[in-house]
Amino acid sequence: MPERPSLRERRRQETRRAISWAAVKLVVERGLGNVTIDDIADEAGVSPRTVNNYFSSKAEAIAARQHDRAHDIADRLRARPAGEPLWEALQQAVFAQCRDSAADEHGTPDPQWKEGVRLMVTEPALHGELLKAGAATEQALTQAIADRIGADAERDLRPLLIAATVGGALRTAVQHWLRTDPPIPLETLLHQAFDQLAEVLP
Amino acid sequence: MPERPSLRERRRQETRRAISWAAVKLVVERGLGNVTIDDIADEAGVSPRTVNNYFSSKAEAIAARQHDRAHDIADRLRARPAGEPLWEALQQAVFAQCRDSAADEHGTPDPQWKEGVRLMVTEPALHGELLKAGAATEQALTQAIADRIGADAERDLRPLLIAATVGGALRTAVQHWLRTDPPIPLETLLHQAFDQLAEVLP
DNA sequence: GCACAGTTTGCGCGTCACGCAAGTTTCGCC
DNA sequence: GGCGAAACTTGCGTGACGCGCAAACTGTGC
Numbered sequence: 001m002p003e004r005p006s007l008r009e010r011r012r013q014e015t016r017r018a019i020s021w022a023a024v025k026l027v028v029e030r031g032l033g034n035v036t037i038d039d040i041a042d043e044a045g046v047s048p049r050t051v052n053n054y055f056s057s058k059a060e061a062i063a064a065r066q067h068d069r070a071h072d073i074a075d076r077l078r079a080r081p082a083g084e085p086l087w088e089a090l091q092q093a094v095f096a097q098c099r100d101s102a103a104d105e106h107g108t109p110d111p112q113w114k115e116g117v118r119l120m121v122t123e124p125a126l127h128g129e130l131l132k133a134g135a136a137t138e139q140a141l142t143q144a145i146a147d148r149i150g151a152d153a154e155r156d157l158r159p160l161l162i163a164a165t166v167g168g169a170l171r172t173a174v175q176h177w178l179r180t181d182p183p184i185p186l187e188t189l190l191h192q193a194f195d196q197l198a199e200v201l202p
Numbered sequence: 203m204p205e206r207p208s209l210r211e212r213r214r215q216e217t218r219r220a221i222s223w224a225a226v227k228l229v230v231e232r233g234l235g236n237v238t239i240d241d242i243a244d245e246a247g248v249s250p251r252t253v254n255n256y257f258s259s260k261a262e263a264i265a266a267r268q269h270d271r272a273h274d275i276a277d278r279l280r281a282r283p284a285g286e287p288l289w290e291a292l293q294q295a296v297f298a299q300c301r302d303s304a305a306d307e308h309g310t311p312d313p314q315w316k317e318g319v320r321l322m323v324t325e326p327a328l329h330g331e332l333l334k335a336g337a338a339t340e341q342a343l344t345q346a347i348a349d350r351i352g353a354d355a356e357r358d359l360r361p362l363l364i365a366a367t368v369g370g371a372l373r374t375a376v377q378h379w380l381r382t383d384p385p386i387p388l389e390t391l392l393h394q395a396f397d398q399l400a401e402v403l404p
Numbered sequence: 405g406c407a408c409a410g411t412t413t414g415c416g417c418g419t420c421a422c423g424c425a426a427g428t429t430t431c432g433c434c
Numbered sequence: 435g436g437c438g439a440a441a442c443t444t445g446c447g448t449g450a451c452g453c454g455c456a457a458a459c460t461g462t463g464c
Contacts, residue, residue: 008410008461015412036450047413052452056326087404124258128330131337135329157378157394162402164370172362179356192359200364201400202289210430210441238419249444254421 016054018044020064024116027062032123059129063120066133073097074140077148086148090141090166091194098187118178138167169193218256220246222266226318229264234325261331265322268335275299276342279350288351292343292368293396300389320380340369371395 005013022043026035037058041048055061076093084092120130141163146153153159173189224245228237239260243250257263275295282291322332343365348355355361375391 006462011461012411037452038450049413049415049453050411053412056452058451085404124334127337128334131333132326132330135333154381157374157391157398158402160374160377161371161395161398164374165367165399165402168366168370169363172359172366175362176359189359193363196359196363197367198403200360200367201403202287208431213430214442239421240419251422251444251446252442255443258421260420 015044015046015050016064019046019051019054020061023058023061024065024112027058028112028115028119032058032119032125057129059126062116062126063129063133066117066120066130067136069097069101070133070137071140072101073137074144077141077144082148086145086162089148090145090162094166094170094190094194095187098190114178117174121175121178134167134171137170138163141166165197169197217246217248217252218266221248221253221256222263225260225263226267226314229260230314230317230321234260234321234327259331261328264318264328265331265335267318268322268332269338271299271303272335272339273342274303275339276346279343279346284350288347288364291350292347292364296368296372296392296396297389300392316380319376323377323380336369336373339372340365343368367399371399 019040023035023040026039026043035058037051038048040058040061041051044051051061055064073093076096077089080089080092117130120126138160142153142159145151145162146156146159149159151159170190170193173186173193176193177184177186177189221242225237225242228241228245237260239253240250242260242263243253246253253263257266278295278298279291282294286294319332322328340362344355344361347353347364348358348361351361353361372392372395375388375395379386379388379391
């Protein structure tokens with residue numbers, strides 16, 4: 001049973017989301033260079049100083065949602081039944097996150113999210129932040145994998161290696177998803193990526 | 203026969219290296235926060251404005267060498283004999299780059315380079331830039347792989363997927379290399395990473 | 405209810421990214 | 435061998451950013 005977050009903590013996450021949403025919204029419609037911290041603060045209804053209180057840069061605010069997805073995937077992996085084979089559990093965690101994320105974001109239509117991701121690979125300043133989020137995914141996955149296979153994440157290469165491979169498959173699917181002109185659902189591409197992983201290795 | 207770079211181009215690369223070296227040197231010994239662009243410019247013997255002419259940020263200057271290594275690996279892959287199996291060629295390209303880079307840097311002892319890399323994963327501002335260099339590696343590898351296996355990098359997932367997997371193995375090896383207390387040669391860890399890739403997949 | 409820790413906010417300083425307009429060096433070509 | 439053009443470097447100025455500090459405010463626990 002999840003501990004109910006204190007009322008204060010809930011407000012905190014609320015403003016965090018508000019700031020991140022405001023940042024994405026403004027930057028998508030105006031371009032990165034034409035949005036200042038003041039604009040974001042104004043849109044989110046907080047002080048500019050508060051924005052830098054939650055995020056240490058504009059880019060970090062925009063990438064916050066990707067960061068959250070990272071932890072979500074790791075949590076879902078931990079929630080899989082213990083007897084399930086590792087590779088199966090990993091795929092299910094990824095697929096489930098992808099499936100649910102399309103619905104849980106309250107008012108955000110899928111295309112706007114896609115545009116946000118596309119923006120992050122286009123603008124160099126944002127690209128770094130996106131990659132950081134990917135690294136966070138792998139970091140969280142590494143620990144979860146180590147726990148599951150009973151390995152010491154500090155001494156064994158394998159948890160790190162598996163996490164990096166999964167992260168690579170994820171990035172591959174997303175990158176391809178962004179550029180297919182008759183759009184293909186991300187989940188389909190994720191399936192393809194995982195399936196092809198086995199056959200490309202010797 | 204390699205096209206001789208114009209004298210101008212050589213000077214350009216020279217100052218580029220000088221700036222990057224100066225940045226790494228100063229930041230390693232003083233810490234990132236205690237080094238300004240002016241300091242770097244002073245150490246490299248150029249104007250502060252020129253530094254921002256080559257690199258759009260302090261972090262980019264520091265990560266420049268990693269960026270060069272990226273293209274180097276891709277070039278080495280292209281230089282492998284055409285008949286060689288893909289996976290073998292990839293490993294040889296990576297190993298060779300790792301082996302040579304220990305010797306080609308003129309006066310830099312290995313420990314200083316290690317310290318530089320360690321710095322890049324420690325400082326968040328630099329971490330993003332390091333990941334960008336990794337992404338550049340994968341980008342270059344993707345095209346080289348696509349050429350070698352005769353696939354269209356725009357339509358086929360596999361070049362992207364293979365490049366991402368190799369990049370993951372690389373990052374894994376480096377990350378482990380940084381934290382082993384009785385230090386293990388990076389090349390050994392690279393071998394381990396590649397060997398274990400096959401056995402961790404289903 | 406009351407003291408206290410956590411949060412927001414305004415203010416100010418040092419740094420940074422970048423456009424602009426010279427001054428200086430290099431290259432291609434005759 | 436020299437000359438016009440293009441590229442590179444440099445100084446200056448502006449707007450934005452990251453962050454430390456101290457004061458007002460708001461939930462939290464006894």
